[in-house]
Amino acid sequence: MSANAMVIPSAQVVDRTWIEILHQWLTTVDHKKLGILYIVYALFFLVVGGVEAVIIRVQLMHSHSTFVSPQVFNRMFTMHGTTMIFFVAMPVLFGFANYLVPLMIGARDMAFPRLNAFSFWLSALGGLLLYFSFVGANGLYGAGNAPDVGWWAYAPLGARAFSPGHSSDYWTLALLVSGFGSIGTGINLIATILCLRCPGMKLGRMPLLAWLNLVMAGMVLITLTPLSAAQIMLLVDRYLGGHFFDTQAGGSAVLWMHFFWIFGHPEVYILIIPCFAFVSEIIPVFSRKPIFGYPVMVAATVCIAFVSMSVWAHHMFTVGMSSYANTFFTITTMAIGVPTGIKIFNWLGTMWGGRIQFKTPMLFCIAFLFQFLIAGLTGIMLACSPFDWQLSLSYFVVAHFHYVIVGGILFALFGAFYYWYPKITGRMLSETLGKWHFWLFLIGFHLTFDTMHIPGLLGMPRRIYTYEPGRGWDALNLIISIGAFIQGIAIVIFVLNLIASYWNGVKAGNDPWDAWTLEWSVSSPPPEYNFASVPTVASRRPLWDLKHPEDPDSRYE
């Protein structure tokens, strides 16, 4: 690649009025701006969903609490789940994919910039629709009527008989609209990665981040479609007299479960695979070694994607499937542990023999490894369907999936924020605040979610707004709530860090981490079209080749 590509000046600062700036952001089709929009949008909903979590935890601090009514509590856990999955995790990961993929494969933008903008605004509309239910779902039933059917909306709870008014409609429309946005982004990512790689970047030379996002985008296409179909069927039931899920007219509640989980389980992998991607970029740089077993990492990811399409009914071990079905979904679910284990071992292999630098992004990745390991092992327990008959629908399962989503996905995301913030803004995030954020969040996380397994073992079901004293659940729930508050404080520190460092952070320069992928070859923030002259690469680590001309990677690949 050309060394000239590295000395492009930052974007010219031109004084604009606020209305011009607003207009620019609202009409942009630039992948970096859209990426930032996605991320900021998701951060906003992270705070909203976090507040809902805190309300839930205050209510559950002790037995027979009357902090909120059962109706409000049910709305809170429904909104918390829906918000965190559809309006935090998905958009923030799409945001990073949008921002990073073109930069890392040496492209100047996504393949379809207008589709990209359209997808973002659809997702944004989805979030607004969901929250508009607080004021708009009135009908006969008064304002403040957010959906309260749980984030799965199991039939027939979503039917008109059990969910009158319009609250469930806002839930349905929000998921439908944002689902179309996600499908658009999936198509865009696939087209970009397959068609816009710079010269020399064969598929086998792509950064793992690009590979894993390619797999994720493929999964989005396959799994968001049944969810959208099910939402349309639910709307037909509610407004056109259909009976797909209306059990009172002979519809099938189990059919909805299949539709939901054939989306719902791969969804977990749609969320975690981009996080694997972050970890696969960060761990090598801070271990000063290339990723261990690149082809195996790619193969394991593709394998996870395939197998994850055949495990959905492990969410339904308790709904009374035949013993054959239970056996089938046990073996597929356990099998997914093998490629996942390979990934963990390969990350360990990357650290092995390295010179590990404990910067904040790396700290989050190490915690990710530890927590994702535990999440995987409790996953094996849940895959064992007889054990699942006890654990499913209890607080154990709540602890398990929060271990995946917070301990895995969110920790990897925080790592990604600390790692790429300098590239996006041109300023470093404060390491001091970063360490505070890390340690506080780690302590809070473990207080909450380690403890949360136990009430499940002691028979506490999920989604209950209150519980009886004398079951041994009180003290445990108090600890869980205290941990949640500590996590809340850590999030405040994180947000303050994001804001303060934007103005006061140390200037980052092009390549603050001495990294090896193409995004670090351009200025921070990157110029409008990324690369003045499109780079040419000869290996998986083009910047390593540049920095070590005496011993380039291209010699070994």
Add this chain to the structure above:
Amino acid sequence: MQRKQNPSKLSTLFVLALFFLFMATAAAATLADPATGLTNIFDPESTPAKSIFDVSVLVLVITGIIFVVVCTLLVYSIVKFRGRAVDSGREPAQVYGSTQIELAWTIIPILIVVVLFLATARTIQAVQDAPKPATALEVTAIGHQFWWEFRYSKLGIVTANELHIPVSDAAHPTPTFLKLFSADTDHSFWIPQLAGKTDLVPNHPNKMWIDPHRTGVYLGQCAQYCGTQHAKMLLRVYVDSEEAFKAWVRAQQQPAVEDESLILGKRVFETTACINCHAISGTVANGRFGPDLTHLMSRRTIASGAAENTEENLRRWIQNPDAIKPGSLMPAMKLDDSDLDALTAYMETLR
């Protein structure tokens, strides 16, 4: 140099501390005091729960070993391969992978999965496909928003929320086979000490079985979110000795007690909305929407376990159910004091 080492030592310590915290919390679950043992899944009292317990021990041991091995590797590499100041500017040996090692950590997990799967498949079959002996008691459980209906069709008994079954021992196995239905939304029948949970799904009949080995009361509750009062859809199983169970059956088979002195209360019951939802055998009340009240006073709780069955609670429940269980489907009756007194007195006779 010192500064560079500190964070790594700290993180090592912390990972170790977390490890112990995790182990300690796991241990705490098994050392719970007797009160908490009421719904502990690791304290099985029935064959299905015991089979699940046995396979779960195997799973816990295997996952525990994996946890210790991988954690040791993680902690070792964090300590051993931490960056030192003397290394600054020099890069470590660039290793790209190793086919042998990667084969090893593919094949070993596959073998572990095979072992786990075979053990699991046996348990699935043993619990789910167990044959029903001729001596088995059959009960139909119907989930309602937010209470349980139990129908012993062969015995002609209908009751609610408190399931009575006989104890089952090896010499005289009398397991109870439950047919599970739902009248409205999804529910789930879960008594942790007796069996894993099975959902009650509309248009999708399910079955499960339990054979408690010890008499006593076993607690549980609805485990599948079913609407506003999912939390107070509690469940009690009374496991009686053979004689006690027979006595209970005889008592339940009697028609409702007729007490002429309380005709006033009965009239209130029969002339208000009560009879739209509730049944009392031998009267005009034959509603099916709410619990059968023929032997209300034989139950220790009302409102599906949300309150003790006392006169005061009964009055409160009739007058304003939301005070006990906000969002329950029972309407507030808003009776005047004399009607309420008469009605409660009548209810108190339904033994």
